[in-house]
Amino acid sequence: FRLPFKDLLMPPPSSRFLKTNLNGFLGLGNNNNNKQEEARLVQEVNLGDPVVMINNVPTVAQGQLSTITLQRYLSSLVSSDESLREMEGLMLSIAMACKTISTLVNRAGINQLTGLETDVMGTRSGSQSGKGKNKAKKNIQGEDQKKLDVLSNGVLKNALKFTGKLGLLASEEEDEALLIESALDSRYVAVFDPLDGSSNIDASICTGTIFGVLEDDTVELKNEYKRNNDDCVRNADAECVSSTEALLQPGSQLAASGYCMYSSSTILVFTLGGSHPVIGFTLDPQLGEFVLTHPNMRVPKRGTYYSVNEGNSWLWDASIRHYIDKIKRGEGETKKRYSSRYVGSMVGDVHRTLLYGGIFGNPGDVKHRNGKLRLVYECSPMSFLVEQAGGGSCTSDGGSVLEVVPESVHQRSTCWLGSIEDVQELKSYLTPEETN
Numbered sequence: 238f239r240l241p242f243k244d245l246l247m248p249p250p251s252s253r254f255l256k257t258n259l260n261g262f263l264g265l266g267n268n269n270n271n272k273q274e275e276a277r278l279v280q281e282v283n284l285g286d287p288v289v290m291i292n293n294v295p296t297v298a299q300g301q302l303s304t305i306t307l308q309r310y311l312s313s314l315v316s317s318d319e320s321l322r323e324m325e326g327l328m329l330s331i332a333m334a335c336k337t338i339s340t341l342v343n344r345a346g347i348n349q350l351t352g353l354e355t356d357v358m359g360t361r362s363g364s365q366s367g368k369g370k371n372k373a374k375k376n377i378q379g380e381d382q383k384k385l386d387v388l389s390n391g392v393l394k395n396a397l398k399f400t401g402k403l404g405l406l407a408s409e410e411e412d413e414a415l416l417i418e419s420a421l422d423s424r425y426v427a428v429f430d431p432l433d434g435s436s437n438i439d440a441s442i443c444t445g446t447i448f449g450v451l452e453d454d455t456v457e458l459k460n461e462y463k464r465n466n467d468d469c470v471r472n473a474d475a476e477c478v479s480s481t482e483a484l485l486q487p488g489s490q491l492a493a494s495g496y497c498m499y500s501s502s503t504i505l506v507f508t509l510g511g512s513h514p515v516i517g518f519t520l521d522p523q524l525g526e527f528v529l530t531h532p533n534m535r536v537p538k539r540g541t542y543y544s545v546n547e548g549n550s551w552l553w554d555a556s557i558r559h560y561i562d563k564i565k566r567g568e569g570e571t572k573k574r575y576s577s578r579y580v581g582s583m584v585g586d587v588h589r590t591l592l593y594g595g596i597f598g599n600p601g602d603v604k605h606r607n608g609k610l611r612l613v614y615e616c617s618p619m620s621f622l623v624e625q626a627g628g629g630s631c632t633s634d635g636g637s638v639l640e641v642v643p644e645s646v647h648q649r650s651t652c653w654l655g656s657i658e659d660v661q662e663l664k665s666y667l668t669p670e671e672t673n
């Protein structure tokens with residue numbers, strides 16, 4: 238069956254999807270008891286009894302995990318902690334956007350959504366053909382934007398705006414932070430990379446969405462708005478741009494962070510910080526719902542994989558080259574030889590590191606001192622998540638990623654994260670004086 242294109246940008250209609258297609262998927266004929274079975278399934282996955290939580294970790298009988306949808310998990314959390322109600326709305330909107338982006342990514346080749354986002358240039362400047370030349374659009378960091386970068390950005394931006402729970406947002410694909418006039422009183426601000434690893438998108442290699450939610454100093458936002466006579470500076474899309482510092486908070490201040498990985502499965506992994514676990518939900522294509530698959534993700538204390546772009550090793554600091562050399566020769570603390578695993582999509586490499594352990598890094602080098610990754614919407618949200626799962630993270634000078642105070646929304650930062658013992662071993666190379 239084919240979904241008309243416009244439906245791709247609409248929130249995936251889980252129950253309608255279920256109603257129209259479950260029979261087909263489950264190969265059920267359409268007689269009465271199948272209808273009852275269908276109704277029971279809808280009932281159970283969406284509403285069901287409150288989820289039993291021990292220390293905020295959903296605790297269910299084996300084999301029952303997948304009856305817990307994201308919606309059910311969040312409503313159970315809110316039933317025991319009303320202060321999470323706004324976060325529930327935000328997470329459900331982020332999940333809806335990720336479902337939509339997952340569909341866009343899966344069908345990119347079918348819908349001609351691969352390739353670069355372009356501008357038609359020079360029609361008037363007397364070009365012979367009279368036809369303009371397509372020129373790749375670039376984001377503020379000078380990177381070519383993929384069509385799916387721009388589409389995913391639109392999907393997530395609108396999903397967050399529509400919640401009415403966010404006063405400010407920043408994205409890798411937006412030159413400036415955007416003030417949401419209709420929600421200046423809201424409690425939260427959000428940062429995101431709508432499609433991370435987009436250099437892999439046209440080859441259908443895993444990509445992902447990274448997000449972070451911070452508590453907001455609303456007064457600051459309102460004052461800025463007031464200072465502009467209840468108006469604001471607007472960008473080409475008439476959106477309010479903001480120069481407030483509400484987004485420039487260290488990662489340790491995050492109220493929630495996570496990613497959604499688009500790969501052989503679509504997996505949403507996040508934490509609400511504090512006493513909440515790092516938890517993972519897999520998109521069930523039959524139900525169109527995220528169902529619980531990873532109730533309490535913990536990074537193994539030690540791994541046997543390193544994940545870094547070794548193509549740049551000749552440009553690295555000697556201490557980093559020394560560390561990687563030692564662990565791959567089996568001359569590190571464990572005397573085990575480490576294997577290299579590198580997808581080139583941070584979300585994919587971090588997801589594997591969260592599950593299997595080891596270390597992922599974007600170390601920076603003599604050419605790019607601060608590496609390639611952005612602090613506010615890549616390094617901080619991912620470090621917050623990995624540390625919440627019992628792992629570690631640091632910058633290439635051995636400092637804490639989560640304590641770096643951003644000076645600008647798009648600033649880059651070096652970043653290492655993974656198993657706590659692996660990060661500590663790396664730090665012993667980066668700051669020998671501190672560790673000896």
Ligand SMILES: O=P(O)(O)OC[C@H]1O[C@](O)(COP(=O)(O)O)[C@@H](O)[C@@H]1O
Nearest residue numbers: 432433434435436546581582583609
């Ligand atoms: O090409 P390099 O230097 O290995 O860098 C790869 C890194 O860059 C990224 O692709 C940056 O992501 P974007 O696609 O969001 O710009 C990361 O996903 C990945 O870890």
